[in-house]
Amino acid sequence: MGSVPPPIGGDNHAHRHDHDDGGLADIELRVRALESLMIEKGYVDPAALDAIVETYETKIGPRNGARVVARSWADPAFRRWLNEDATAAIGSLGYSGRQGEHMTAVENTADVHNLVVCTLCSCYPWPVLGLPPVWYKSAPYRSRAVIDPRGVLAEFGLRLPASTKIRVWDSTAEIRYLVVPLRPAGTEGWSEERLAALVSRDSMVGAGLATDPASLAGEAAA
Amino acid sequence: MGSVPPPIGGDNHAHRHDHDDGGLADIELRVRALESLMIEKGYVDPAALDAIVETYETKIGPRNGARVVARSWADPAFRRWLNEDATAAIGSLGYSGRQGEHMTAVENTADVHNLVVCTLCSCYPWPVLGLPPVWYKSAPYRSRAVIDPRGVLAEFGLRLPASTKIRVWDSTAEIRYLVVPLRPAGTEGWSEERLAALVSRDSMVGAGLATDPASLAGEAAA
Amino acid sequence: MNGAQDLGGMMGFGPVAGEPEGEVFHADWEKRALALTIASGALGEWNIDMSRHARETLHPTDYLASSYYEVWIKGLEKLLVARELVTSEEIAASSVLHAPRPTSPPLAAADVAPTLAKGTPCDRPPQAPARFKVGQAVRTLNVNPSGHTRLPRYARGKRGRIERVHGVFIFPDANAHGLGPSAQWLYLVCFPASELWGREGDPALDVSIDAWESYLEGAAE
């Protein structure tokens, strides 16, 4: 019994056979079987597997990056450090390691919008953003971000003026890129915590902007 | 219920679900349903469908091309005509039309071996060779013929000396190429009919050579 | 378009498996798929470039996972729906739900042989002299159109030489999109493998493509 998994390409027409053989899709059975083999042979410790999952579910995620961005907005010295040595500046906040060993921060400006992609696999700055979302790993994003980024951004609801220059960073090596979005107007004097709440994951990849506080006020009022 | 068809890539690991829903694969049902729709709506005549199938099963096939090659080997004037205006020369033998409207013949020499491919779809000279074999339409052939033709030919059992120059013709337009293989030694004075028996389909694509008559004699003796 | 159909130079598909010369079809449905494609095409509702574009716009995963006649059927369904000869609902339901749209009469059995023998020539009379001549160095343009093109990715931005001037032919990049024949001069352009594939290219390999005039610009000798 075979099954076709949900494709990287996100093809709606692909046929899926999940759960057609008694409740478990082939891939579930395959992963479960491999895990059992690896544990039984003593190559992996099940407690370590649980610890890894817990880490990426609860400790390492885009709120880390949001704190980096908020600090950069609030603290000119940190901002300089982040631009000069992002790995060290980010490390000073306690975020380091796997898939973030060599960090570079790229700031959006009024004229230039940055967008990060990995066309060859799915390189992504884990210590600051956590695990990548499905779209970042998908064929539609990886194929189009370098040739039609404006079209991609429009699908995220972000329509940039034709005059805004786009700079795409294809992560072809071990350098990991963090986009620092523009600080929204009307946030003067805000605490880092309040600022961080404006910084979405998508905005740190370049697939969005920081949240406009006016829109938050509107939501609160609604 | 979905099924994964045999892929263009010839992936042995692809899962197939043919006949898992009562005897007919999805693609069989799909084609049958479309044929019924088209007949019922009066767009196609079932007798014409049968006539098309019969034509490519019994009338138009690589024996046509073999007769062209044999004539070229046997008749210097025809050979000149074939090299100058292949469409007319081939048409004089009664082979013309669909997917052979604009023919070019390319002769192998002692120094140059020709190989034909269509990397973008599966263009093939139907009037002289019939419908293309599966391998000609497959991803392995279409992807590799232009970058590693020597490796491809080796898989057909044809190991050319490194000194033999290879010329690959990628059929990107409506020009259709017919390879004229080298006439084997020891065939002096042979009739066109005997010569044609030495000309395989693969040799007219460039994926093989004309049959060595010595090997035929061996078979007859065995 | 840079779709899955543009296979030249791709890797990882495995070895080529030959097959005996006598094997024309491998299943009955292949015969019907071929005949249906040809007979439907004879209605004159689309041209060959539109057919190719319908096939290459299949999702790449679908294209690569499908056998070739399956690609044809999927392409044919798209064309039939686009031309409003059949609706998606009719295909889904496998039954006729709407009256047929008027078309030219269906291909008759008696006309099959002459129609196939006539084919559809794509050459057109020249309206202007050819821009390039045999022996001339040219460079293909680097183009990445979202629509149909017959300039494969591996041969873009590459320096080659004109080997033959084929004549004036219908231009697929326009014809596929209903923009008419837009005929252009067509050339045989030959490249050494080192130009296409770099230093590691087979030193005893040349590859040619057939390239329309607008794919080319003159190059320094």
Added chain:
Amino acid sequence: MNGAQDLGGMMGFGPVAGEPEGEVFHADWEKRALALTIASGALGEWNIDMSRHARETLHPTDYLASSYYEVWIKGLEKLLVARELVTSEEIAASSVLHAPRPTSPPLAAADVAPTLAKGTPCDRPPQAPARFKVGQAVRTLNVNPSGHTRLPRYARGKRGRIERVHGVFIFPDANAHGLGPSAQWLYLVCFPASELWGREGDPALDVSIDAWESYLEGAAE
């Protein structure tokens, strides 16, 4: 290799579908696939470049039809079999048939946090001066290796400019094949879209890649 993984500039995959920030995993098996991949990697039997190569050498149809964690699991199985930690028979049977091969001890739960926080830096001390400097014009080579490379097809044979000198880094094209780190200078190279995609390229778009020194040659200013 020119495999299905090299997606930059390909077309036909459809629109990008965003997702809410809180969705880390979409099924329980994804969690196990991630954890299994990381914990197995901690045995030190392969490096990250070998992992990537194991994934990109999946048949293109399989690669494109698989979700990303599924690609990971298929790659992991290949690595485990290649390193003789698990046999194909064991995977097929879903049960242990052979004694384990001696390895370094498995990653302990207590070591997970420090191991992830440490990561695996890939920079190395320079042994020679950098060949290129910031602002210099360079051209990427046209290479089409059958093995692993991090120079995407869309950026080969293209003229760009050095924007930063990142330092000296392990060279994946060698490291993926067990040839050691072979560290080289790594550069940030930036290209205008018109150079990558031709005349139709977005005039307000620049795209950069990180390129190892051996991918580059000097170009005329």
